[in-house]
Structure formats: C-alpha cells, structure tokens
Amino acid sequence: MATATMKMDYYEVLQVERTASDGELKVAYRKLAMQFHPDRNPNNPEAEERFKQCSEAYQVLSDADKRAAYDRYGHAGVSGAGPGGFNGGNPFQGQGDLGDIFGDLFGEMFNMGGNRRASRAQRGRDLKFDMRLEFEEAVFGVEREISIRRAEVCEDCSGTGSEGSKQPETCQQCGGRGQVRSQQGFFSVARTCPVCSGTGSVVRNPCKTCRGDARIQREHKILVKVPAGVEQDTRIRYSGEGDAGRFGGPGGDLYVVLEVKAHKFFERDGDDLHCVIPVSFPQASLGTELEIATLEGKETLKVPEGTQSGKEFKLKGKGVPHLNSHGKGDLIVEVRVQTPNKLNKQQKELLKQLAETMTVENIPSSRGIFGKVKNIFS
Ligand code: ZN
Ligand code: ZN
DSSP states (O other): OOOOOOOOOHHHHHTOOTTOOHHHHHHHHHHHHHHHOTTTSTTOHHHHHHHHHHHHHHHHHTSHHHHHHHHHHGGGGGGGGSGGGGSSSOTTTTOHHHHHHHHHHHHHHHHHHTSSOOOOOBOOOOEEEEEEEOHHHHHHOEEEEEEEEEEEEOTTTTTSOBGGGOOOEEOTTTTTSSEEEEEETTEEEEEEOTTTTTSSEEOSSBOTTTTTSSEEEEEEEEEEEEOTTOOTTOEEEETTOSSOOBTTOOOOOEEEEEEEOOOSSOEEETTEEEEEEEEEHHHHHHOEEEEEEETTEEEEEEEOTTOOTTEEEEETTOSOBOTTSSOBOOEEEEEEEEOOOSOOHHHHHHHHHHHHHOOGGGOHHHHHHHHHHHHHHO
C-alpha cells in the first residue's frame, strides 16, 4: 500500500497557507475530498492518490500536536500517520472532526448513487484536431474542410452492441449497478465492475460489425469556419461532433485547436501588428516618406526630420480584426536607423566634412549628458 514516492508538503496538498486556521483546513479538506473522492472519479488512479494524500494531510494538520510536530520536523515528525496508520484500531478514535466530515461526505456519496442501477448510456469522448493556419488566415479568417476519425453509432445493431439489436442482460457480477465496492482502510471505494465495464449489463451475442462496442470508427468531414482575428491556441468547439456516445449517451465535443504560423515581416501582439523598417541615416535626419506594406496593401508613412532610431509610428486600424466584435488593432511601425558601412572614398570625405561641422547641439541625446557632466565639475 505504501509506495516509495516523494511526499508532498501537507499544506500544499490541501492548498492552504501554513498559517491556516482549523476552520480553513476543514473547508479546504472538505472541498478537495469531495472533488477527488473515488466514487466521483471511477477508474482514475490519480484522483484516488490525491484523495488519499488529502486525507493523510488533514489527519495530521487537524491534530494540534501532530501539526506542531510536522511544522517542526516535516514528514519525519509524523511518520506514523501515513495511510498504513489507519489500518489498526478504530480509525475515528481521537478524530472527532474527521468523523463528522466523513459522516457528511459519505452521506452525500451514497445518495449520489452507490446503490442505484447503472445507466448504460455513456457520453462520447471529446476529440481534438490541430489545425495549422497561415498568418493571414488567422487575421482574415478562413474556411477549411477537415477529416476526422471518430466513433459513430453502429447501424447494424442500432447502437445496442447486440446481434439482432437484442436488449442486453443484467450483469450478474454487480447486479446491474455497474460498480463493485471494496473496503480500503476505513474508506469504502467503488470500482467499475470489471465484467460489464460499468454498464450494468452484458451482451450475450455481440454485434459482429462493432464487436459489441455499439459504435464503429469512421472518417467524417467537417467544414471548419475560422473567424477573423483568431490567434495561436484559439479553440473552436463543435458540440456533439466528437465520438458518439454509447447506448444513447450524448456525443463528445470536437475541439479544433489553432496553430498560427509566424509571419516573416509582421509580429502580432494581441490585435496589434508590429514591424521594423530600416531607414538610412540621411533619411532619418532629413525626413522622408516610406512606403509601408500592410496586410491590406500599401500605405505611406511620413517620417519627420530628425527621427531617432527606435521611434514607433502607429497606423490606426491597420492591425488585426477583433475576434467576435467590431474594429481592428493598430499597426506599429518601428523605424531603425542603419549606420552606413562599405562607404567609398568620396562618401567618407563627405561624412568627414559633415562631422567637422557638427557640434554637440546636433546630437539631441548627448545635449543632456554634456550638461550633466559640466554640472558635476563646476
Ligand atoms: Zn457488472
Ligand atoms: Zn454493432
């Protein structure tokens, strides 16, 4: 029963602060115990493990002495309190609170249907389809037909799973409940009946087409309509388009998960687009007009005289349409001044002449620095 796994911190297990009051512990424990109780999570070993961890953590932290020992020495201080510790003696002894809680809890659990007859109906599984889009397709939207493999109701047995569409017989093992109960320490744990897999009934002569599953795998085509403005990881849900349910259960859902390819020029930030435009040093100094490619054609951008590298210009409404609403984001153009290189002799000569005429007054960002330096020494 006790496996050699790393023990989690009891406070983390119960998702409370180390300073949590007894009342807070109780509330936290009750919530988690309800969430992970094996009756609510059949065939889910992970939930069962969490359930045990929570019970163990609460058993220690709800006891003032044990909590003090745990706070001081960690798990070593309360090593006798593991799940194995429940097995000897009366588990509720000295655990008044725990008894109360489980009284409520099991009351609710049994009402939830420990003894009622299992329904054969099962919901179909949800399916996921990854769809890769071009950058522009995400911006403007696109329609694309996809083909998915999914379970559909078997027509040969009308979805009964039984040859000749006969109604199935009640499972002898579980008496039709679909669950068998076993005692684990002081927890009564319900497990899915291994004979009927939880359906409560057994098919004597399974349908040959679906081998008793009541469904068969088929390719199915769906037209996916991607609206304008979607982004990476946007999910589109198609209700009931996943695997068909069994024995009258509802179908699962289909989730189309979008992956958007990067653009070589634009970068997306929400519904805004960013791009970087290189300009020459004379262009930036004298001012210029640039032709900018947007997603919907060309635009002219006026770069004023004396523009610094890194300056951003906003083209309003030239970004991505807002998903499911009106309006669009903006296009942000960042101008980067390129330092000229590979200059010929004549160009170098001209630059030198320019340099000789330049003063600190021509370089805006150094005006302040020069002033500060002067102030330090004066
Ligand atoms: Zn059964
Ligand atoms: Zn069939």
